[in-house]
Amino acid sequence: xxxxxxxxxxxxxxxxxxxxxxxxxxxxxxxxxxxxxxxxxxxxxxxxxxxxxxxxxxxxxxxxxxxxxxxxxxxxxxxxxxxxxxxxxxxxxxxxxxxxxxxxxxxxxxxxxxxxxxxxxxxxxxxxxxxxxxxxxx
Amino acid sequence: xxxxxxxxxxxxxxxxxxxxxxxxxxxxxxxxxxxxxxxxxxxxxxxxxxxxxxxxxxxxxxxxxxxxxxxxxxxxxxxxxxxxxxxxxxxxxxxxxxxxxxxxxxxxxxxxxxxxxxxxxxxxxxxxxxxxxxxxxx
DNA sequence: TACTATTTGTTCGTATGTATA
DNA sequence: GTATACATACGAACAAATAGT
Numbered sequence: 001x002x003x004x005x006x007x008x009x010x011x012x013x014x015x016x017x018x019x020x021x022x023x024x025x026x027x028x029x030x031x032x033x034x035x036x037x038x039x040x041x042x043x044x045x046x047x048x049x050x051x052x053x054x055x056x057x058x059x060x061x062x063x064x065x066x067x068x069x070x071x072x073x074x075x076x077x078x079x080x081x082x083x084x085x086x087x088x089x090x091x092x093x094x095x096x097x098x099x100x101x102x103x104x105x106x107x108x109x110x111x112x113x114x115x116x117x118x119x120x121x122x123x124x125x126x127x128x129x130x131x132x133x134x135x136x137x138x
Numbered sequence: 139x140x141x142x143x144x145x146x147x148x149x150x151x152x153x154x155x156x157x158x159x160x161x162x163x164x165x166x167x168x169x170x171x172x173x174x175x176x177x178x179x180x181x182x183x184x185x186x187x188x189x190x191x192x193x194x195x196x197x198x199x200x201x202x203x204x205x206x207x208x209x210x211x212x213x214x215x216x217x218x219x220x221x222x223x224x225x226x227x228x229x230x231x232x233x234x235x236x237x238x239x240x241x242x243x244x245x246x247x248x249x250x251x252x253x254x255x256x257x258x259x260x261x262x263x264x265x266x267x268x269x270x271x272x273x274x275x276x
Numbered sequence: 277t278a279c280t281a282t283t284t285g286t287t288c289g290t291a292t293g294t295a296t297a
Numbered sequence: 298g299t300a301t302a303c304a305t306a307c308g309a310a311c312a313a314a315t316a317g318t
Contacts, residue, residue: 010305013236020235036283047307052284060198062233068284069314080230085223087274092218093231093249093265095200097158098151111231111249111265127231127249134272136225148286174302185288190303206303207295 003044011046012053018044019054023063023074030076034064037071062109062128075107082133083125088118091132141182149184150191156182157192161201161212168214172202175209200247200266213245220271221263226256229270 003014019040022028034040034055041051055072058064064072085091096104096112104126106112111127141152157178160166172178172193179189193210196202202210223229234242234250242264244250249265 012305016236038283049306049308053305056194057236060233061235066284067314068312069316070283072284082228085270085272087272089272090220091229091270093251093269095198095233095247095249097199098154098195109233111233113231131228131230132223132270133228134223134225150286176302187287187289191286204303205295207297208302210303 003046012050013057015040015044015046015050015054016057019058020061020063023058028074030074033071033073035071060109062107065107078129080129080131082131083113083115083123084135085115085132086118086135090116092116093127141184150188151195153178153182153184153188153192154195157196158199158201161196166212168212171209171211173209198247200245203245216267218267218269220269221251221253221261222273223253223270224256224273228254230254231265 001018003011003018005011007014019034028034035043037048037051037055040054041048044051055064055066059066059072063075065075066072092114093111094114096106096110100106100112101108101110104112104124106126107128113125113127113130113132115123115125115132117123139156141149141156143149145152157172166172173181175186175189175193178192179186182189193202193204197204197210201213203213204210230252231249232252234244238244238250239246239248242250242262244264245266251263251265251268251270253261253263253270255261
C-alpha cells in the first residue's frame with residue numbers, strides 16, 4: 001500500500017498509483033479536494049517534487065484538476081453529447097497543443113476529437129464533453 | 139523567437155512553443171533527434187529543469203518520444219485504421235492511466251478510444267493507430 | 277480594506293542511477 | 298571502460314493566487 005524505496009518502480013509512480021486507487025475507490029469523491037502537496041509528502045514520506053510529479057501523472061490522465069493557490073480537486077465527469085458519423089466521415093483523436101487547449105479552453109488531460117466530414121469540413125470537440133456514434137438506420 | 143524573461147509566460151512554455159514551431163515548420167523532421175537537453179539549455183540560456191518541462195509538454199502533446207540515454211525524437215505519424223460505428227455504438231476518447239498505457243503499450247500523449255458496442259461489449263484502441271467512421275449505407 | 281498564513285507554480289541547484297554510444 | 302545523455306529525487310528560494318482575520 002505504501003511507498004517501497006527498494007521497489008524498482010519510481011517513487012512518483014508508486015505514489016500516483018496509491019492516489020489513483022484512493023480516487024477510484026471513492027476515498028476521495030469527485031469535486032472534493034485532495035490534501036495539500038506538503039501534507040501528501042509528509043504522509044508518504046516523500047519530497048514535494050515526487051508529490052508534484054505524481055499529481056502531474058493524474059492530471060494528464062484526466063483524474064484531477066489543479067489551480068494555483070488551492071489543493072488539487074477530483075474531476076467530475078459531465079454528460080457527453082454524441083456526434084453522428086456518416087460512413088464517409090472520419091474521426092481522429094489526439095492531444096491538443098498547449099496553445100490550442102488554452103484557445104479552446106480544454107483542460108489538461110482531455111483529448112481533442114477531430115471530425116473530418118465528407119464535404120471536407122473539419123469540426124473539433126473536447127473529448128470530455130463529446131463522443132461519437134454512427135448514423136441510425138432509418 | 140527567443141526566450142523573454144520579462145514575459146509573464148513561464149520559460150518552459152515559451153521554450154515549448156519555440157521547439158513546437160521548429161517541429162511543425164520542418165526544422166526538425168519526423169524520426170530525427172532533437173539536440174541534447176544540455177545543448178538546448180545552452181542555446182536558449184535556460185536551466186535543464188526548464189528544458190525538461192518543455193519536453194514534457196511536447197511529449198504529452200504526442201509530438202516527441204523520449205528514451206533514457208538518447209535525445210528526444212520527433213514522432214512519426216503511422217497510417218490509421220478506421221473502426222466502423224453503427225448507430226447505437228458509442229465512442230468516447232480519454233487518456234489511459236499510466237498502468238493501462240504500460241499494459242497496452244500505448245505511448246505517452248496518445249489517447250485511448252473506447253468503443254461501446256450495442257451488444258454491451260467494449261473495444262479499446264490506441265488513437266495514434268486507429269480512428270472511427272460511420273457505417274456506409276448499402 | 278489591508279494583512280497574514282497557506283498553497284500551488286516556477287526556477288534554480290545538486291547528486292545519483294541507468295541506458296546508450 | 299569511458300563519455301554522453303536522460304531519469305529520478307532531494308532541497309531551496311521566490312512568485313502568485315487563495316482564504317481567512
